Amino acid sequence: MWLHASCKLDFEIPVATPFILMLRPRSGSQQWVAREQYMLNPSTEAVEFTDLFGNLCQRLVAPAGFFSIQTAFDIEVADSSDVAPGAPFVPVEQLPDPTLPFLLPSRYCESDRFSQMAASLVEGINPGYNQCAKIVEYIQNSLAYTPGEGQEIISATEVNQKSQAVCRDMAHLGIACCRALSIPARMVVGYLEPLRPMDLHAWFEAYVGGRWYTFDPTQQTLAGGRVAIAYGRDAADVAVYTQFGDPVEILNMEVHVEQISAPTD
Structure with missing residues (x-):
């Protein structure tokens, strides 16, 4: 479109x-x-x-x-976002070099603090895309999406203690959990055409099955119409x-x- x-x-x-x-x-x-x-x-x-x-x-x-x-x-832009249930986990030793920075803890995505939680969330789930989808499901069930409410940037650890969040917060939590499973994950900031009320928007991408896939905990159905402006490790990189x-x-x-x-x- x-x-x-x-x-x-x-x-x-x-x-x-x-x-x-x-x-x-x-x-x-x-x-x-x-x-x-x-x-x-x-x-x-x-x-x-x-x-x-x-x-x-x-x-x-x-x-x-x-x-x-x-x-x-x-x-x-694409009128739909690609989904790939079953796309496999890529072992760290086989990851492309540019994905490696997105495996590490960062200022707002303290993935080293989510190892046990992430492992328990995806227990019994095939490694890769399905684990990322399970993490999104957890975020959606745990946090109410409240656009426009959060002015202060908070970390994934802080987000996980709350009951509501903005898009940026939800992306931080998703990224931290994916990285805790050795899945590269990065934040994206841009525009989303179906978004209401309209504002700049944040979501995350995870690297599975040999490519980056879009994940957006704010949307029950993964919408297309996305314009990416900036990519980074977390909100500190994409202001x-x-x-x-x-x-x-x-x-x-x-x-x-x-x-x-x-x-x-």
């Missing part, structure tokens, strides 16, 4: 402030960007680089006063904006996604 997606961020900047932004999707096997707009108001010099995980990042110094960032793009120095006030954030016809020119 073709989607038009946009994001607008408005800030009040007290003094000139360095930012790193992560708002541009990249084309790849699962998505293709046909048109793109990126506007800074007031116009500001920016430099783009690619981080360790292949994400497109923009580096700039926002001037004091009102500052706005607007991005929009037309993109072709759509990071500012340095004294805190700045975000005045407004608007996210829109809609289906469109294929571009003609």
